[in-house]
Amino acid sequence: MSFPKTIQAIAINKNGEVDVINKEAVPFPEHVPGNVIVKVNYGGVNFIDTYFRKGLYPAKSFPLTLGQEASGTIAALPTDEKVLNDKQYKKRGLKVGDRVAIFTSAAHAEYASVPWVKVFAVPNNVSLITAGAALLQGLTALTFITESYDVKKGDYVFVHTVAGGLGLLFAQLAKHRGAIVIGTTSTQEKADIAKQHGADHVILYPVENTVDRVLEITKERACMSSTMGLGRIRRFKFIRRKGTIVCVGNASGAVPPFPPLKLVEKNLKLLRPSAINYIVTPEESLQYGTELFQLIASGVAKINIYKEYPFTTEGAREAQTDLAQRGGKTFGKLIIKIADE
Template sequence: MSLPETIHAIAFNKNGGVEVLEKLTFPFPQQKPTDIVVKVAYGGVNMIDTYFRKGLYPSPSFPQISGFEASGVIVKLPTDPAVLESKWFQLRGYKIGGRVAVNGLGSHAEYLSVPWKNVYPIPDELSLEAGAGILSHGLTALTLSTEAYNVKKGDTILIHTVAGGLGLLFTALAKHRGATVIGTTSTPEKAEIAKSYGADHVILYTKEDTVKRVLEITGGEGVDAVFDGVGKDTFLANFELLKRKGTLVAVGNASGAPDPISPLKLSPKNIKLVRPTVGNYIVTPEEAHPYFVELTNALKTGLFKIRIEKIFPFTVEGVREAQTELATPGNKISGKILIKIADV
């Protein structure tokens, strides 16, 4: 395959609003011996994209290419013999032309060169569109529901933004494990979508008092765990609706980072507070492999159903609109939004 000398990518040279996003030209990515080179078809759009753009999460350097997940096809395999001979590498069954999903910063580009451990083959049953929408949310749901708080039969779980792409997977997984799921969302339409994924109770936070409703549903006891991707706007209320020895899993910061709290805030109920990142659960191939297998099985069995809400063009205007729509409180997004980068 003939490869270009330059590529296009959506990037930013400084932190700020969506106006800092530009479509820039870069040299073709230099492949390290342990990297796989991928021609990108679709990029997933996630809240973490906005965190890096705003500077909540620091960028390694500027210009910084946006995006944290993508799908496409392999155009180059690693050249390091130790990698090629590794059982963990061989278990994934990579091949030139193979369809893959990629997880890592800088994915909204025409080509990527990324460490092989961040590249996952896409099952034959899955489209490239779905492949670009599953990796970040799928691995987050699996790792956090196992290691941040191990969701189990008999638990009662609260999921904020239950009808978003991540919330729907959290819901499906928790129901599969035998938990009761309470969710929050903004509209009746989104509530129905969440119920179709298994949510038992959906609270319309735009019309109802979330703390009051959770305590009503649980008979005043509260929930075993909260998975909160909202952040600042919901953070403190979670302490009121968690039961004694409950766990607060701070997943994200859609409304902004929560204000600092004293550790003494945890002591009245012996609450556990966790702020994990999926990347720190799957640093090594050995750690990632069981989750990759579980994710593949969840896709093949239909446990994880990928709902693609919108696909935006690979333009500055398209990516700006996608990030704006995703980050708008009470948005109409129920599922995943993508950027179509190229045909492959």
């Protein structure tokens, strides 16, 4: 199959505010012998896109195509014989035309070149828009509640900003494992949505004292596991002795310096993981990708899409503006429609 020399993409040529984002022509991605070429239909919008745009995560070079996840169909397979004969590659049974989700950089473009271990088959009963909205946050939630802290029945799990796309998945997956889920959010509308997605208790942090409410709910036993930014921990008052704190992302800004001796007060564990480093080997990617899409296909994990944005300069800028707005008007996932299915 022949491909064009250039494609349209959402890119930046320097770091800055949303006005540095443009839809522009970029070179067709290199078909590395071990990669799969995917024709993209939908691109999920995530806070990590804003980190690259602002320069919190440095770009290797400009122009930089944004996007860390997408969905679409396979346009070309790897050409490397070692890959084609690899047992793990063969297990996937990938074919041209297959519907897939991808976990890769430069995903918000008409085509993406993706290492085969980051290509995930999409079940027939899961739409491409759902797949494009689910992958990065779904893999984050699933790996964190398995490896950062193995959530079990009866655990208390606290999720800050529970009505966001990631928060809703944490709530659903933790609830599915039998945990009691406590979350925070900013409005009653978002609280209602969080409860519909598995949260047992939702605290409105603008008007309620989070620490007092958590201790009231848990009857002074405090949380077994906590998922939040360090700025919200408030001296760990509601984390139980030997509890676990999992710090996720930089939505509230870069994580500030932290004195490890604070952990001694309750023998706490503190982690700052990334899903990327939980899904490195072919075995890990197949395990977690298969499990995630089984949970979605069976209805255990419902993907709430807040809004679909057009594949334009204005659409991409609006999506990042909406996502990053403090106090957040959005709930669930934001997605850019790059091409018709």
